[in-house]
Amino acid sequence: MLFGRTTLSKFVIEHTRGQHSEMGALLIDVAAAVKTISAQVGKGALSGVSGALDVTNIQGEVQKKIDVLANEALLRHCEWGGQLAGMASEEMDTPYQIPEQFPRGRYLLIFDPLDGSSNSDVNVSVGTIFSIFSRFTAGDAEDADFLRPGTEQVAAGYAIYGPCTMLVLTVGTGTHGFTLDRESGNFILTHPDIRVPTETREFAINSSNERFWEPPVQRYVSECKAGKSGVRGADFNMRWIASMVAEVHRILMRGGIFMYPKDNKDPAKPGRLRLMYEANPMAMLIEQAGGAASTGRQRILDVAPEELHQRVPVILGSREEVERLVRYHQEYDTGADRPFVSPLFSERSLFRD
Numbered sequence: 001m002l003f004g005r006t007t008l009s010k011f012v013i014e015h016t017r018g019q020h021s022e023m024g025a026l027l028i029d030v031a032a033a034v035k036t037i038s039a040q041v042g043k044g045a046l047s048g049v050s051g052a053l054d055v056t057n058i059q060g061e062v063q064k065k066i067d068v069l070a071n072e073a074l075l076r077h078c079e080w081g082g083q084l085a086g087m088a089s090e091e092m093d094t095p096y097q098i099p100e101q102f103p104r105g106r107y108l109l110i111f112d113p114l115d116g117s118s119n120s121d122v123n124v125s126v127g128t129i130f131s132i133f134s135r136f137t138a139g140d141a142e143d144a145d146f147l148r149p150g151t152e153q154v155a156a157g158y159a160i161y162g163p164c165t166m167l168v169l170t171v172g173t174g175t176h177g178f179t180l181d182r183e184s185g186n187f188i189l190t191h192p193d194i195r196v197p198t199e200t201r202e203f204a205i206n207s208s209n210e211r212f213w214e215p216p217v218q219r220y221v222s223e224c225k226a227g228k229s230g231v232r233g234a235d236f237n238m239r240w241i242a243s244m245v246a247e248v249h250r251i252l253m254r255g256g257i258f259m260y261p262k263d264n265k266d267p268a269k270p271g272r273l274r275l276m277y278e279a280n281p282m283a284m285l286i287e288q289a290g291g292a293a294s295t296g297r298q299r300i301l302d303v304a305p306e307e308l309h310q311r312v313p314v315i316l317g318s319r320e321e322v323e324r325l326v327r328y329h330q331e332y333d334t335g336a337d338r339p340f341v342s343p344l345f346s347e348r349s350l351f352r353d
């Protein structure tokens with residue numbers, strides 16, 4: 001029944017001809033890792049790898065067995081092919097050197113093997129996020145080689161492990177979605193050239209952090225919540241899955257805005273999400289689909305990374321809403337807006353000292 005449909009292999013071979021022809025083979029290896037992870041995640045409690053390990057990763061987050069397994073799947077599937085100069089992962093403190101016995105190539109692969117894994121025990125969609133950079137030379141990558149702005153990504157994507165498994169990919173020519181046909185084992189192009197609607201009436205944010213947000217974000221969310229009776233003159237809906245892949249996937253499918261903004265919960269952390277393997281690849285996918293992605297004060301893809309596991313504020317999705325929130329940040333920073341006052345944060349609020 002699926003004869004004649006475009007498979008992921010056909011797509012990447014056709015879309016990476018020329019300058020990036022070796023990247024096609026790498027993407028096919030990434031897809032193989034994704035199928036392995038999908039099979040494990042799909043087994044749920046039957047996999048024997050549910051639950052936490054007694055260790056934390058570089059982020060200070062408790063590692064789950066399935067995080068480690070997903071990490072291993074990506075390393076083993078991608079290290080041998082001769083396309084890579086190195087890999088880096090959320091789950092490893094320092095970049096991974098390609099073992100001596102394998103040839104080296106010029107690409108760098110950076111990934112979050114299982115984003116949202118704290119949701120895996122409750123059977124909510126989770127995902128793998130990846131980003132690919134190209135170096136000018138082949139050979140072992142130095143740590144500094146990974147610290148490149150998102151504008152230099154040559155490919156980015158995510159896999160979502162939900163009711164079905166999908167791989168959503170960009171090689172710089174639009175954002176395209178492939179659905180895993182479990183019978184044939186092929187990823188089939190089902191969502192070519194995804195476009196994020198420019199307008200939306202749906203926002204996603206963890207509002208339990210409201211008291212820690214900056215005024216521009218408080219202003220934006222409060223206006224959305226005011227609905228028809230407020231300045232926006234329209235009712236908004238809110239969603240929060242706490243799984244970035246699921247959130248971004250919804251936005252690619254039907255629009256919306258996702259925010260994990262700067263807050264003052266922990267002044268040492270300028271945001272919650274990681275630049276190199278969460279924000280950058282998602283920003284490239286969203287921009288390639290016609291959306292926008294910002295920290296609130298800078299285009300995410302322009303952020304110059306200082307360290308591999310660096311965190312950034314993330315605001316992405318439908319262009320008009322992201323631009324509105326960027327404007328609110330500018331107005332706040334220049335003092336052009338009237339001070340934003342919410343009943344929760346007013347002079348007599350419980351949250352004031």
Ligand code: AFP
Pocket residue numbers: 061114115116117118119206242243244245260272273
């Ligand atoms: P985990 O991979 O540790 O579960 O983190 C997932 C995540 O980084 C991202 O997918 C969510 O958007 C975000 O965390 C949710 O964070 P909160 O629990 O603070 O809402």
